[in-house]
Amino acid sequence: MLAAVTRSPGAMVIEDVPDSGPARAGNVIVRPEAVGICGSDFHLYSGDVAALSGARDFYPRIQGHEVSAVVTDPGNAGAVTAGDRIAIWPLLPCGRCYPCRAGRANACVSFRLIGVHLDGGLQERLEVPASAVFGVGDLDPDCTAFIEPASVVVHALARGRLRAGEQVVVFGAGPIGLAAVLAAVRAGARVLSVDPLASRRDLAKRLGAELVAWAPEAELLESVRDWTRGEGPPIVVETSGEAGVLPQAMEMVSAAGRVVVVGMSSGTAALRPGAFPEKEIDVIGSSCATAEDFRNAIRLVSAHRASLTALFSHHFPLARAAEAFEFAMSRPPDAIKIVVTVN
Ligand SMILES: [Zn+2]
Ligand SMILES: [Zn+2]
DSSP: OEEEEEEETTEEEEEEOOOOOSOOTTEEEEEEEEEEEOTTHHHHHHTOGGGSSSOOOOOSEEOOOEEEEEEEEOTTSOSOOTTOEEEEOOEEOOSSSHHHHTTOGGGOTTOEEBTTTBOOSSBSOEEEEGGGEEEOTTOOHHHHHTHHHHHHHHHHHHHTTOOTTOEEEEEOOSHHHHHHHHHHHHTTOEEEEEOSOHHHHHHHHHTTOSEEEOOOHHHHHHHHHHHTTTSOOSEEEEOSOOTTHHHHHHHHSOTTOEEEEOSOOOOOOOOOTTHHHHHTOEEEEOOSOOHHHHHHHHHHHHHTHHHHGGGEEEEEEGGGHHHHHHHHHTOOTTOSEEEEEOO
């Protein structure tokens, strides 16, 4: 069977790898169909492993953590049956660290992710723990592969304690930001989406954003103030990964508001600590998703499958997976979600 193997940084090759037989106890064997490429995949692909949790052997690795697949061998766990389409919840927490003991395994300090620390979906056959496998009914492969990023957003909005009727500013309109727009609108919120690319702002509108904007900091603050009648929004969600957004978000958010940081950034930013006590704001981090978030993400994606189709901008076959990665990393302005079609 064929697999796209990242042998070393920048070297992804298509190889014929041996089939390892029936599913081991507690595992399920699936046939991946579609794998979404995500910004977090670039770290391992390009050798920036310092950005990944844990000092482990990353190479060779079969990547792909946003996976749609069909069950071929359900094993003995009884979770799914052969022929079921499933999405993979890629998080395998350690079960021992403080976050795990505190019931927050999504923030585990030494979690392993399928597709990062363990082989993932860029292969014709994949064996995973039955606990990682969630049936999705008749959802199509692209949308199924999008459940994982959608679950990250579901978790972020839960962390932000979003309530119906609240106004939310979402920074960034990439796949995560757009999913945040959709999830917030579905939860009854009013959303303003901020992104420099007009094409992405258009998509945010199509997914239900009330307003879209891109402006220099002072101007943006002014228009957000107008939109919220001077109060500022109760929630700001940062998905852009730009370090400079956090101080802006802290100034923009209303008193007693929440700023949720989802975007991964390696940069630094100067904050004004006085904003915390002055406005009693919460600045909240959000990492991955819980199994419950994952189930909610299946509902979210299933309910909005028609509008989500606009996000899947490019498809590449497995044989051209390396080209898909190079293309994704060049950040073409018309690309939203790039999908590798495996089978
Ligand atoms: Zn991802
Ligand atoms: Zn842990």
